[in-house]
Amino acid sequence: MMTKMKKPESGASAAANPTxxxxxxxxxKFLALGDSGVGKTSFLYQYTDNTFVSKFTSTVGIDFREKRVVHRIPSADGTVGRSQRIHLQLWDTAGQERYRSLTTAFFRDAMGFLVLFDLTNEKSFINIRSWLTELQTHAYCDKPDIVLIGNKADLEDVRKVSEQKIYKLVEEYNLLYFETSASTGQNVAKAVECLLDKQLLCITSVNRSVMFVI
Incomplete structure (x- = not known):
């Protein structure tokens, strides 16, 4: 179902002032990308509602879900910092080519990206390079925070994408990677939390730098 909404603020102003x-x-604001049918909507529902809803029609245009979380910010030295209250918007995009121009219009408004492919569909994995190229062209910076996700890990008996191919891509693009199952919930929260860690570490580092500008 398409939800009417206003276009979000740009990535540069998306983080709320902690004071x-x-x-x-x-x-x-995180954006979920990938071909149609890879399970983006189911993945986001599993994260926000802890529910797997298998009967979804393809997303038309852009939709989004929200979740409030309390998350501990990691420090650069690997220690865990203080807790922060996060209002997380997860934008769900259409994977079909005919909606691509609408999807890319939202790239600059997102602060991080969840790029999904289907482990049982090799074409969806091959097309990851195209999605990464789109990000390099349209995202808010040249090297945005990205977590690569191989979804439908529970369907091991019909898996089509080998670990060797995946890790070759991961090394080439220097990506963080998780294999998830929107059906069972496997690694869904971990993948989103990994992106949260990257974003919050970046934001708090910038805030500290600003505090010491004279």
């Missing part, structure tokens, strides 16, 4: 009076410390 504001809002009931959260940061607003983060």
């Amino acid at each position: 504001s009076s809002a009931d959260y410390d940061y607003l983060l």
Whole structure:
């Protein structure tokens, strides 16, 4: 179902000021990308609602889900910092080519990207390079934060994409990678939390730098 909404703020202004009076410390906007049918919508539902809903029609244009979380910010030295209240917007995009121009219009508004392919569909994996190229062209910076996700890991008996091919791509693009199952919930939260870690570490590092500007 298509949801009517306003276009989000740009990535540069998407993070809330941690000293504001809002009931959260940061607003983060992540975009889920990938071919139609790889399970983007099911993945996001599993993360926000802990529910697997298998009967979905293809997303038309852009839709989104939201979740409030309390997340501990990692420090650069690997230690765990203080907790932050996060308002997370997860934007769900159409994978069909005919909606590509609409999808790319939202790239600059996202702060991080979940790029999904279907482990049982090799074409969806081959097309990851095309999605990464789109990101390099349209994202808010040359090297945006990306987590690569091989979905439908529970369907091991019909798996078509080998680990060797995946890790070759991961090394080439220096990506973080998770194999997930929107059906069972395997690694779904871990994949999103990994992207949260990257974003919050970046944001807090910038905030510290600003504090010491004279």
